[in-house]
Amino acid sequence: MECALVLWCLGGHLGKLVRVSKNYRSVIRACMEEMHQTTIAANDPASGRQFSSQVSILSVMELIWNLCEILFIEVAPAGPLLLLLLDWVRLHVCEVDTLSADVLGSENPSKHEGFWKLVTVLVLQGRLDEARQVLSKEADANPPSAGMCRVLGDLMRTMPILSPGNTQTLTELELRWQHWHEECGRHLQDGTFASSPPLESLCKVMLGDEAALLAHKDLLSNWYHFLVTRLLYSNPTVKPIDLHFYAQSSLDLFLGGESSPEPLDNILMAAFEFDIHQVIKECSIALSNWWFVAHLTDLLDHCRLLQSHNLYFGSNMREFLLLEYASGLFAHHSLWQLGVDYFDCCPELGRASLELHIERIPLNTEQKALKVLRVCEQRQMTEQVRSICKILAMKAVRNNRLGSALSWSIRARDAAFATLVSDRFLRDYCERGCFSDLDLIDNLGPAMMLSDRLTFLGKYREFHRLYGEKRFVEAASLLLSLMTSQIAPRSFWMTLLTDALPLLEQKQVIFSAEQTYELMRCLEDLTSGRPARAEPDAQRLEEDDVETTKVEMLRLALARNLARAIVREGSLGGS
Amino acid sequence: MEELYAKFVSEKISKTRWRPVPPGSLQTAETFATGSWDNEENHVSLWSIGDFGNPDSDGSLEGDHRLLCDIKHHGDVMDLQFFDQERIVAASSTGCVTIFLHHPNNQTLSVSQQWTTAHYHTGPGSPSYCSAPCTGVVCDNPEIVTVGEDGRINLFRADHKEAVRTIDNADSSTLHAVTFLRTPEILTVNSIGQLKIWDFRQQGNEPSQILSLTGDRVPLHCVDRHPNQQHVVATGGQDGMLSIWDVRQGTMPVSLLKAHEAEMWEVHFHPSNPDHLFTCSEDGSLWHWDASTDVPEKSSLFHQGGRTSTFLSHGINHQANAHQSLTSSWLSTDPAKDRIEITSLLPSRTLSVNTLDVLGPCLVCGTDAEAIYVTRQLFS
Numbered sequence: 001m002e003c004a005l006v007l008w009c010l011g012g013h014l015g016k017l018v019r020v021s022k023n024y025r026s027v028i029r030a031c032m033e034e035m036h037q038t039t040i041a042a043n044d045p046a047s048g049r050q051f052s053s054q055v056s057i058l059s060v061m062e063l064i065w066n067l068c069e070i071l072f073i074e075v076a077p078a079g080p081l082l083l084l085l086l087d088w089v090r091l092h093v094c095e096v097d098t099l100s101a102d103v104l105g106s107e108n109p110s111k112h113e114g115f116w117k118l119v120t121v122l123v124l125q126g127r128l129d130e131a132r133q134v135l136s137k138e139a140d141a142n143p144p145s146a147g148m149c150r151v152l153g154d155l156m157r158t159m160p161i162l163s164p165g166n167t168q169t170l171t172e173l174e175l176r177w178q179h180w181h182e183e184c185g186r187h188l189q190d191g192t193f194a195s196s197p198p199l200e201s202l203c204k205v206m207l208g209d210e211a212a213l214l215a216h217k218d219l220l221s222n223w224y225h226f227l228v229t230r231l232l233y234s235n236p237t238v239k240p241i242d243l244h245f246y247a248q249s250s251l252d253l254f255l256g257g258e259s260s261p262e263p264l265d266n267i268l269m270a271a272f273e274f275d276i277h278q279v280i281k282e283c284s285i286a287l288s289n290w291w292f293v294a295h296l297t298d299l300l301d302h303c304r305l306l307q308s309h310n311l312y313f314g315s316n317m318r319e320f321l322l323l324e325y326a327s328g329l330f331a332h333h334s335l336w337q338l339g340v341d342y343f344d345c346c347p348e349l350g351r352a353s354l355e356l357h358i359e360r361i362p363l364n365t366e367q368k369a370l371k372v373l374r375v376c377e378q379r380q381m382t383e384q385v386r387s388i389c390k391i392l393a394m395k396a397v398r399n400n401r402l403g404s405a406l407s408w409s410i411r412a413r414d415a416a417f418a419t420l421v422s423d424r425f426l427r428d429y430c431e432r433g434c435f436s437d438l439d440l441i442d443n444l445g446p447a448m449m450l451s452d453r454l455t456f457l458g459k460y461r462e463f464h465r466l467y468g469e470k471r472f473v474e475a476a477s478l479l480l481s482l483m484t485s486q487i488a489p490r491s492f493w494m495t496l497l498t499d500a501l502p503l504l505e506q507k508q509v510i511f512s513a514e515q516t517y518e519l520m521r522c523l524e525d526l527t528s529g530r531p532a533r534a535e536p537d538a539q540r541l542e543e544d545d546v547e548t549t550k551v552e553m554l555r556l557a558l559a560r561n562l563a564r565a566i567v568r569e570g571s572l573g574g575s
Numbered sequence: 576m577e578e579l580y581a582k583f584v585s586e587k588i589s590k591t592r593w594r595p596v597p598p599g600s601l602q603t604a605e606t607f608a609t610g611s612w613d614n615e616e617n618h619v620s621l622w623s624i625g626d627f628g629n630p631d632s633d634g635s636l637e638g639d640h641r642l643l644c645d646i647k648h649h650g651d652v653m654d655l656q657f658f659d660q661e662r663i664v665a666a667s668s669t670g671c672v673t674i675f676l677h678h679p680n681n682q683t684l685s686v687s688q689q690w691t692t693a694h695y696h697t698g699p700g701s702p703s704y705c706s707a708p709c710t711g712v713v714c715d716n717p718e719i720v721t722v723g724e725d726g727r728i729n730l731f732r733a734d735h736k737e738a739v740r741t742i743d744n745a746d747s748s749t750l751h752a753v754t755f756l757r758t759p760e761i762l763t764v765n766s767i768g769q770l771k772i773w774d775f776r777q778q779g780n781e782p783s784q785i786l787s788l789t790g791d792r793v794p795l796h797c798v799d800r801h802p803n804q805q806h807v808v809a810t811g812g813q814d815g816m817l818s819i820w821d822v823r824q825g826t827m828p829v830s831l832l833k834a835h836e837a838e839m840w841e842v843h844f845h846p847s848n849p850d851h852l853f854t855c856s857e858d859g860s861l862w863h864w865d866a867s868t869d870v871p872e873k874s875s876l877f878h879q880g881g882r883t884s885t886f887l888s889h890g891i892n893h894q895a896n897a898h899q900s901l902t903s904s905w906l907s908t909d910p911a912k913d914r915i916e917i918t919s920l921l922p923s924r925t926l927s928v929n930t931l932d933v934l935g936p937c938l939v940c941g942t943d944a945e946a947i948y949v950t951r952q953l954f955s
Contacts, residue, residue, distance in 0.1 A: 334612075365724070368651075400696070404724070404747070407794060
């Protein structure tokens with residue numbers, strides 16, 4: 001399943017860009033949700049596994065995107081930075097809710113085996129209010145520890161955090177936090193929680209003790225959770241530029257030399273180091289398709305974070321990635337229409353790439369061809385229109401669909417092809433003695449003007465019609481004009497003259513003397529233009545014989561007509 | 576017109592049709608079929624918008640459409656029609672015409688009958704067999720008429736293995752769409768801008784009438800007949816122009832309305848309110864044309880940028896809308912007297928809207944953006 005997104009091309013306002021980023025993430029989540037549903041509904045385990053691996057890839061993509069949004073797009077300063085990072089972690093560790101439902105839903109929550117686990121997880125995620133509430137259950141159920149629970153609960157309640165509407169400055173917050181931290185330390189030293197190991201461990205966590213945190217490695221489940229929790233309880237006003245120190249040490253501590261970093265770890269580390277290019281590079285290597293990097297890079301480019309980096313082949317990174325992605329879309333059988341939009345957004349090489357790709361889309365129906373042509377015409381790609389129409393017209397001619405061929409050449413305004421189609425019609429006429437596809441030729445309309453040959457075809461057909469309707473005089477003058485106006489191809493003159501024969505032989509005089517002179521001139525042009533044949537062979541001699549007979553008959557008819565015409569014109573006073 | 580539900584379905588939709596409701600019943604449309612195109616594996620699917628959830632507080636039915644069943648279709652679905660309540664006819668780009676049967680008890684579709692070589696350029700007998708896409712199909716139980724890029728018209732009857740009648744080379748260009756005029760007569764439109772009327776009672780292979788525009792031979796892509804007045808026909812062309820024709824009179828259209836900016840793919844008269852016409856186009860818009868006379872006086876300015884615009888058709892005469900006879904709202908000889916109100920129904924420009932269908936107060940349309948839009952309150 002593909003999630004098809006259209007590129008958001010925006011102006012630079014930061015708030016808008018954050019919204020766009022959130023939109024992208026919500027689409028990724030929607031895809032995850034749908035794919036999850038498909039996984040559940042899948043019939044066989046193999047496809048179920050495939051779907052669930054897709055779900056995990058999408059989840060990783062959303063994780064990375066979210067971090068990039070916090071660090072690069074929102075550019076959160078110290079203070080809000082931690083809150084956003086906390087949200088980030090909370091969003092991606094979902095076991096809390098099921099555990100919470102389990103524990104709190106049971107009859108005796110504090111006796112549930114997952115009780116302390118729940119409290120610890122809540123504290124690790126900085127959800128201190130919830131932790132306090134859960135802890136109160138223990139206080140209710142176990143009166144001896146009520147006092148300790150209350151103290152710890154108070155500590156939880158009084159931890160200073162930066163709330164969104166708060167107007168306190170960072171220094172104020174730091175100061176208050178320092179006081180609170182010291183108070184926690186005092187309680188620990190005084191041994192307030194000595195009789196309850198879980199409570200003591202929680203207090204150590206809240207003091208940001210690394211050993212205590214690492215003891216809960218399984219609950220943290222990954223190093224970035226460890227990082228954020230550590231920051232929450234040891235340096236909540238951390239500045240963005242200091243992040244990477246903590247990140248590197250967190251990664252090292254968490255892995256503890258047992259395993260090496262995975263690709264995801266490298267990507268996140270690069271993000272914490274604010275090395276955008278490294279992030280993109282690592283993502284390109286790790287993820288199998290270009291969607292993620294193309295869209296993320298485009299968004300970051302809109303935030304003006306990528307301006308400085310130019311690649312060797314002249315276009316910048318954003319355009320390179322978009323071109324890669326769009327080319328991939330064109331390779332897909334149906335997503336080419338989206339690829340067009342992406343190419344439009346690439347100012348330097350987009351148009352050239354589009355021109356190359358659009359001609360190579362396989363066209364199996366006319367409807368698809370029309371859509372492709374519409375795309376080309378909207379972008380004034382006349383060369384491509386012409387070449388596509390030519391291919392379609394050739395196909396049509398081969399399938400004997402001369403009307404279609406003509407309609408494609410009209411669309412491309414391709415006079416040469418229209419000439420080809422008309423020649424085909426004329427050839428058919430010569431062979432069969434009658435026109436095929438009269439519905440087309442009779443109704444050419446203004447398209448007739450597209451090419452001389454087409455005009456000739458239309459007029460020739462008109463001549464036949466006039467002859468059929470016995471309007472001989474008009475037919476005669478049309479025939480003559482066809483020859484004298486030079487639109488008739490030379491090869492056809494003989495046919496035209498032969499068509500004139502019955503008109504010459506009519507009882508009444510149709511051609512005037514002038515017209516007859518013209519006809520004779522044409523005939524002479526035709527016969528004098530033919531050179532003497534070099535090697536006469538049997539068939540040629542035969543053809544020559546037929547030709548000569550025809551010419552003879554024509555000459556005779558013309559002469560007779562001339563005579564009659566002169567007499568008639570002379571006697572009736574030139575009428 | 577509110578409450579347009581959109582659903583993205585991961586395949587480009589080429590055709591959608593409402594299942595007809597049994598005549599005389601008071602039900603509204605509940606089920607529609609869609610056909611996809613341009614995929615390696617295309618599908619004909621049935622969807623339901625029936626009541627499957629809780630109606631919300633004010634009693635209106637909630638929720639968008641869900642898939643009932645689908646079946647693989649070989650080739651692009653070029654056209655789709657309901658033959659009767661259970662059977663759907665699909666025309667394929669491989670030249671094959673298939674009847675699918677819907678089994679409501681286990682919600683599946685199966686192939687009931689197939690004519691695989693309905694349309695071809697060179698026949699099945701010859702070694703260089705080349706099939707041609709079948710571009711249009713229309714049914715009138717028990718007959719099915721199909722047309723294709725090979726310029727051929729076929730008349731099939733369900734349960735007959737061979738075509739009852741075939742007109743070879745009926746047209747030298749591609750036939751894009753077909754509709755019934757009166758039962759033995761059909762009307763086809765082709766890619767050189769001609770309408771041809773064929774009468775199956777006659778033996779020959781010639782059309783009984785040819786109509787065309789005198790201007791540029793713009794290919795015509797879709798045609799629909801007025802539900803009550805069988806001589807009134809609307810066509811849509813490659814330049815987005817809507818033409819209304821009266822086939823009794825003359826060979827020219829009665830009115831030409833400049834509409835969309837790109838090919839108009841489908842035009843439909845509303846079956847029970849024929850003063851309303853719907854068109855959809857490659858430019859990504861779907862328009863509702865309202866020629867009913869109870870439209871109150873509107874200003875004659877063309878509202879730019881708004882979703883509703885009052886449009887003056889061919890003719891520049893700003894007169895007040897006078898009394899109008901009931902029968903001729905589309906054929907009015909003085910087009911300037913009519914205000915046709917045009918509303919664009921889709922909220923934003925998308926990729927091409929390939930198809931639409933209307934039945935009662937419900938409208939469904941499908942786009943190249945892989946979305947299906949449904950509304951149940953067309954005339955709110």
